[in-house]
Amino acid sequence: MDKLSIKFLEELVTNKKLTNQQLQSLIKQEIKQTVDESLRSKTK
Amino acid sequence: MKAVLHLKNIGGLLEGKFDFYSDKLNIIESANSGGKTSTVKALVGVLSIPPNGTLSEEIFDEAQKLGIKTDPRNPYEGFVNVHADKGSVELDFNQLKENYLVKQNGEILVAPKNGDERFLLTGILSNNSRVLRQLRGLDTRESDDFKWAVDDLSYAKKYSQIIELLKTEKEDLSYTSELINNALRQLEPLKKEEATILEKINIVDEEIIVLNDEISVTKEDSEKRKKLEKRINELVNNIQIYTVLLNQKLKEENANENRIKDKEGLLKQNKYELKEMQDKLNKLKQRENRKKIIDDEINKLIAQRNNIDGLLNLYVVAESSMKDRKNEIICPLCNEGHINHQKVTKEINKYRLERNNVNTNIIDFNQEKQNYILELSETEEAINEIKEEISNINTELIVLNNTNKPKQDEIKSIRTNIDRDNKNLKIEKDNLKVLNKNYSSNNEEVKEKYEQKKNQRDSLNEKLGSVRQQISSLSTIDLYNNIIKPEIAKKISEEILNIIIDRINYLEKRANEEREQAAKKFNDNINELMDDLGFTEFKTIKLSGSPSYRLYVERYDPTKKDYKSQDVGTLSTSEKLAIALILQIALKETYMKNLPFLILDDVLEGFDLERHKRVIEYLEKKVKQEDRFIIATRLVENLNTPRVVYL
Numbered sequence: 115m116d117k118l119s120i121k122f123l124e125e126l127v128t129n130k131k132l133t134n135q136q137l138q139s140l141i142k143q144e145i146k147q148t149v150d151e152s153l154r155s156k157t158k
Numbered sequence: 159m160k161a162v163l164h165l166k167n168i169g170g171l172l173e174g175k176f177d178f179y180s181d182k183l184n185i186i187e188s189a190n191s192g193g194k195t196s197t198v199k200a201l202v203g204v205l206s207i208p209p210n211g212t213l214s215e216e217i218f219d220e221a222q223k224l225g226i227k228t229d230p231r232n233p234y235e236g237f238v239n240v241h242a243d244k245g246s247v248e249l250d251f252n253q254l255k256e257n258y259l260v261k262q263n264g265e266i267l268v269a270p271k272n273g274d275e276r277f278l279l280t281g282i283l284s285n286n287s288r289v290l291r292q293l294r295g296l297d298t299r300e301s302d303d304f305k306w307a308v309d310d311l312s313y314a315k316k317y318s319q320i321i322e323l324l325k326t327e328k329e330d331l332s333y334t335s336e337l338i339n340n341a342l343r344q345l346e347p348l349k350k351e352e353a354t355i356l357e358k359i360n361i362v363d364e365e366i367i368v369l370n371d372e373i374s375v376t377k378e379d380s381e382k383r384k385k386l387e388k389r390i391n392e393l394v395n396n397i398q399i400y401t402v403l404l405n406q407k408l409k410e411e412n413a414n415e416n417r418i419k420d421k422e423g424l425l426k427q428n429k430y431e432l433k434e435m436q437d438k439l440n441k442l443k444q445r446e447n448r449k450k451i452i453d454d455e456i457n458k459l460i461a462q463r464n465n466i467d468g469l470l471n472l473y474v475v476a477e478s479s480m481k482d483r484k485n486e487i488i489c490p491l492c493n494e495g496h497i498n499h500q501k502v503t504k505e506i507n508k509y510r511l512e513r514n515n516v517n518t519n520i521i522d523f524n525q526e527k528q529n530y531i532l533e534l535s536e537t538e539e540a541i542n543e544i545k546e547e548i549s550n551i552n553t554e555l556i557v558l559n560n561t562n563k564p565k566q567d568e569i570k571s572i573r574t575n576i577d578r579d580n581k582n583l584k585i586e587k588d589n590l591k592v593l594n595k596n597y598s599s600n601n602e603e604v605k606e607k608y609e610q611k612k613n614q615r616d617s618l619n620e621k622l623g624s625v626r627q628q629i630s631s632l633s634t635i636d637l638y639n640n641i642i643k644p645e646i647a648k649k650i651s652e653e654i655l656n657i658i659i660d661r662i663n664y665l666e667k668r669a670n671e672e673r674e675q676a677a678k679k680f681n682d683n684i685n686e687l688m689d690d691l692g693f694t695e696f697k698t699i700k701l702s703g704s705p706s707y708r709l710y711v712e713r714y715d716p717t718k719k720d721y722k723s724q725d726v727g728t729l730s731t732s733e734k735l736a737i738a739l740i741l742q743i744a745l746k747e748t749y750m751k752n753l754p755f756l757i758l759d760d761v762l763e764g765f766d767l768e769r770h771k772r773v774i775e776y777l778e779k780k781v782k783q784e785d786r787f788i789i790a791t792r793l794v795e796n797l798n799t800p801r802v803v804y805l
């Protein structure tokens with residue numbers, strides 16, 4: 115998985131429909147997924 | 159191109175219908191409070207209110223100043239006529255129909271489909287526009303501080319917004335990292351302390367065994383006491399271990415519940431998005447008959463083109479045969495009378511032009527149809543994606559709820575064990591008390607020593623319990639609802655922090671690039687406008703570079719007979735207006751070139767005669783060269799209903 119990828123962030127920039135709250139929630143979610151993924155790889 | 163604006167109950171107007179043309183200068187005329195500003199407000203509103211009906215916080219203030227949003231401090235200056243419940247605006251142009259319906263309290267019932275809030279900062283120059291307010295020193299920003307022109311309107315603003323959100327996450331994660339490091343720092347001495355206490359307990363236990371023999375009346379009595387003491391120590395130890403385990407399980411249960419809450423939030427959000435998409439799909443499907451109309455129109459246009467091709471072909475053949483017939487032939491259409499070469503060429507050009515027009519219409523209709531089909535398939539695809547996401551979240555929720563149940567059972571069982579052991583501990587302690595009543599009365603000194611050691615043992619137990627509690631709470635860290643060891647949490651948090659820092663650096667670089675590009679484009683547009691407008695009194699008007707983006711003006715100084723830089727705030731009123739016009743058009747060209755509207759409300763009359771003439775000449779030239787609606791207002795005394803005149 116490309117963690118908190120540039121592509122993901124660029125998509126957030128160009129998405130005109132997202133409110134600040136939605137942006138925040140998407141970023142939090144992405145970081146959480148990155149943490150979960152990292153944890154999985156370390157406890158395999 | 160023609161644009162038609164239709165208003166009901168907007169500002170001072172009960173109803174109004176206005177035609178604007180893209181090849182003429184459109185002047186809305188009326189007396190003061192006659193409705194020209196209401197017309198402008200309506201036009202600005204329909205072009206700037208975003209499809210979700212919500213303006214961003216920074217822009218909302220501009221909307222209030224321009225009067226398209228009700229200012230709570232001055233509701234009678236609101237957008238909707240004070241006597242009406244709601245107002246409506248319709249704008250038809252270039253096959254687009256935009257609607258905007260708003261209640262008197264400002265609530266938007268129907269928002270325009272393509273509104274872009276940046277129009278409020280780019281598309282209108284009025285005495286309340288930010289550009290003019292700022293140059294006149296009526297804004298909170300300094301007169302020459304134009305950073306917003308490269309920041310707020312370009313993607314730089316969005317980059318900065320995401321940078322801020324990432325910085326908040328970075329701060330939270332740094333705080334967690336600090337907690338992890340503290341935990342790791344504290345754990346080592348605590349573990350040493352636990353070992354020391356256990357050592358001391360062993361020594362005290364040994365001493366108690368020896369004292370037991372001394373104070374016991376019989377050997378049997380001593381054995382009984384030893385057994386009871388051993389049992390009490392076991393129970394104390396068990397209770398401590400169970401308590402540590404209980405705290406850990408409670409932490410895990412809490413994290414699991416948070417995960418469930420997060421997923422439920424996500425599920426709610428997805429369901430909301432699904433509903434929005436389904437509504438959009440239904441609306442699109444309602445337009446399905448438009449596809450049939452388009453197909454019919456295309457077929458008609460193809461038939462028309464075939465007909466034109468037939469006629470064109472006749473004239474082309476006729477033209478090629480003319481060389482041999484001395485420039486005059488029998489008319490290829492009626493086969494009677496003669497027709498000369500000039501007439502044939504004229505007819506060929508006429509049919510070619512008609513053919514091109516028909517082709518353009520066919521392409522436009524095909525484009526509309528393709529856009530419709532694309533929008534339909536994208537919406538259907540989005541619905542499927544959301545449905546899949548909902549199904550995944552539901553599965554995850556089932557798994558999470560399933561893990562929650564055994565965890566709750568485990569917690570219940572640990573609590574039962576603690577209660578049981580506490581009960582047993584009390585019983586065994588009572589038994590020991592009873593037994594201790596039968597002390598040998600011979601040696602008071604030994605008895606006292608025995609009691610002292612027992613108290614010491616109790617206090618060591620208490621200390622051990624407290625140290626174990628501390629070790630337990632520091633041994634697990636909650637990292638984004640994952641309960642993990644601090645050593646692993648340290649590695650992961652450092653890794654994620656590095657990623658976030660890297661992304662912040664990347665976004666900052668991109669934001670700067672966006673600002674620089676915007677400033678360059680803006681300055682290029684200013685230069686072009688200065689040439690076109692011929693404001694020779696200014697040599698330079700430009701934005702300085704990063705990071706301040708100040709407005710720099712070089713103006714002719716008649717005393718020194720040369721150009722010199724001048725503070726924007728010290729320019730004359732008419733010069734400020736001239737610069738404001740240049741900046742406003744440059745902003746429009748930089749950011750919203752494709753939206754063919756520019757509005758000049760109550761500003762043209764502010765120019766001195768010479769500049770006014772040049773501005774009007776420039777605007778007239780611009781509408782002739784480019785397909786765009788330039789709409790200005792003009793005061794006409796005693797004209798109580800607004801009208802549009804064309805220059």
